[in-house]
Amino acid sequence: MRLEADAFGDVEIPADRLWGAQTQRAIATFGAGEPRLPIALLRAFGLQKSAAARANAVLGALDEERAALIVRAAGELAAGAFDDHFPLPVWQTGSGTQTNMTANEVIANRANQLAGAPLGGKRPVHPNDHVNRSQSSNDSFPTVMHISAIIETEMHLLPALRDLAAALEDRAAAFSDLARLGRTHLNDAVPVPFSQGFSAAAVEIRRISCRMADAVADLHDLPQGGTAAGSGLNAPDGFDEAFCRHLQDATGRPFRAAAVKVEAMAGHDALVALSATCEALSVALTRLVNDIRHLSSGPNAGIGELILPDDGLTSSIMPGKRNATLGEALLQVCHHVCGNHTCLTRGAASGVFELNVSKPVIIHALLGSIAALSQSIPRFTSGCLAGIRPNKRRILENLDRSMMAATALTPHHGYDVVASLIRRAEADGLTLREAAIQDGLMTVEEFDRLVDPVRLARGGLAVVPSIINKES
Numbered sequence: 004m005r006l007e008a009d010a011f012g013d014v015e016i017p018a019d020r021l022w023g024a025q026t027q028r029a030i031a032t033f034g035a036g037e038p039r040l041p042i043a044l045l046r047a048f049g050l051q052k053s054a055a056a057r058a059n060a061v062l063g064a065l066d067e068e069r070a071a072l073i074v075r076a077a078g079e080l081a082a083g084a085f086d087d088h089f090p091l092p093v094w095q096t097g098s099g100t101q102t103n104m105t106a107n108e109v110i111a112n113r114a115n116q117l118a119g120a121p122l123g124g125k126r127p128v129h130p131n132d133h134v135n136r137s138q139s140s141n142d143s144f145p146t147v148m149h150i151s152a153i154i155e156t157e158m159h160l161l162p163a164l165r166d167l168a169a170a171l172e173d174r175a176a177a178f179s180d181l182a183r184l185g186r187t188h189l190n191d192a193v194p195v196p197f198s199q200g201f202s203a204a205a206v207e208i209r210r211i212s213c214r215m216a217d218a219v220a221d222l223h224d225l226p227q228g229g230t231a232a233g234s235g236l237n238a239p240d241g242f243d244e245a246f247c248r249h250l251q252d253a254t255g256r257p258f259r260a261a262a263v264k265v266e267a268m269a270g271h272d273a274l275v276a277l278s279a280t281c282e283a284l285s286v287a288l289t290r291l292v293n294d295i296r297h298l299s300s301g302p303n304a305g306i307g308e309l310i311l312p313d314d315g316l317t318s319s320i321m322p323g324k325r326n327a328t329l330g331e332a333l334l335q336v337c338h339h340v341c342g343n344h345t346c347l348t349r350g351a352a353s354g355v356f357e358l359n360v361s362k363p364v365i366i367h368a369l370l371g372s373i374a375a376l377s378q379s380i381p382r383f384t385s386g387c388l389a390g391i392r393p394n395k396r397r398i399l400e401n402l403d404r405s406m407m408a409a410t411a412l413t414p415h416h417g418y419d420v421v422a423s424l425i426r427r428a429e430a431d432g433l434t435l436r437e438a439a440i441q442d443g444l445m446t447v448e449e450f451d452r453l454v455d456p457v458r459l460a461r462g463g464l465a466v467v468p469s470i471i472n473k474e475s
Contacts, residue, residue, distance in 0.1 A: 050077075051250075058245035104130070159373065178197040183308055185407075274369055286341075329387040346364060408456065
């Protein structure tokens with residue numbers, strides 16, 4: 004242990020830890036348990052503190068020597084060198100003050116190490132006077148929330164969605180010459196292209212990706228420079244613009260100083276919007292996964308029209324049983340994301356006057372959703388979706404057994420006649436084809452021409468309807 008002092012007196016700190024007295028006092032108050040804030044957020048503090056130091060140096064609010072030490076230490080934080088030096092849980096002061104203080108202390112202590120000074124001495128770099136200069140937790144923490152959400156979405160989630168959409172389009176192209184029995188209300192419907200469900204999902208995923216990118220664009224407006232209550236007290240003129248320029252240089256992203264900084268300090272509308280796109284994605288993925296699970300169900304006593312890749316997993320009691328494991332894993336992620344969005348919206352509604360006081364749980368929920376989706380979607384895409392195959396034998400069997408292809412006969416024979424035909428076929432255990440031929444409604448050749456599943460799946464009319472001709 005080492006002894007370190009702050010305004011309240013001396014406190015003992017583990018000798019190998021870079022945090023300081025305020026963090027150690029926070030541990031005594033909040034504990035050091037789980038869940039902790041996401042690593043992505045902690046590393047984003049390195050980017051934020053470095054840009055702040057550079058801005059302060061340019062504006063004459065910090066000398067070049069201290070600024071250089073802070074930038075170097077902050078760079079190590081951003082690179083992941085100090086991930087285990089942030090002991091506090093999510094459950095702390097709602098402004099994230101304690102984690103901002105930890106970032107200040109870790110960077111200050113590391114900067115002092117680099118200068119050859121001992122830990123805890125606060126010379127030449129002080130955590131508050133220098134690392135936190137021109138800043139408050141109230142504008143720094145939401146700035147880091149924005150930075151981390153942008154990076155994680157652009158680096159991981161959006162690429163996963165692009166690959167998913169491409170895989171869906173690939174499956175649609177592979178199945179373009181097939182028709183399957185359509186299903187509405189979970190019951191038989193008319194034949195449809197086997198590809199259309201995959202095409203629809205691809206369109207949906209690409210549309211959601213566009214909405215997500217738009218939400219990310221809004222996050223580039225940063226509240227840094229608002230300091231404690233949005234007015235910018237204790238920050239030099241031009242600090243916000245200088246901060247954004249240096250952050251742009253470090254990240255290559257178009258960060259901008261928010262015109263009204265308290266908007267992103269008291270409210271978190273842009274974060275809510277990004278989370279909402281994650282929820283919308285989860286809704287779309289749930290439908291896709293359930294369609295795949297149902298079409299592959301059985302395989303012998305269910306629909307069985309899709310064959311899933313073998314993942315090598317089976318039941319603990321039923322030998323050889325295969326399940327839609329990756330689909331079920333993704334389904335649970337979708338439930339998790341929808342729960343996170345509910346948590347986030349309640350947290351975002353906790354802004355009162357100049358400050359929201361649920362920032363840690365908001366960013367924990369959002370980054371948790373982004374991480375869960377980013378991890379599970381690629382596994383589902385490569386391990387399940389890309390290897391899906393049609394069971395052509397079962398597809399044809401289901402088409403043959405269904406009565407709904409009779410819909411194609413109604414323009415020629417009328418609704419009532421065809422309805423009676425279906426009822427008789429069902430009562431006598433006949434196929435639609437057998438019943439139509441037995442009743443003398445049409446010849447084998449006529450039936451096969453009119454009731455061709457692939458043609459029906461393309462829609463439209465086979466020939467000019469005879470019943471319409473009669474009525475006219």
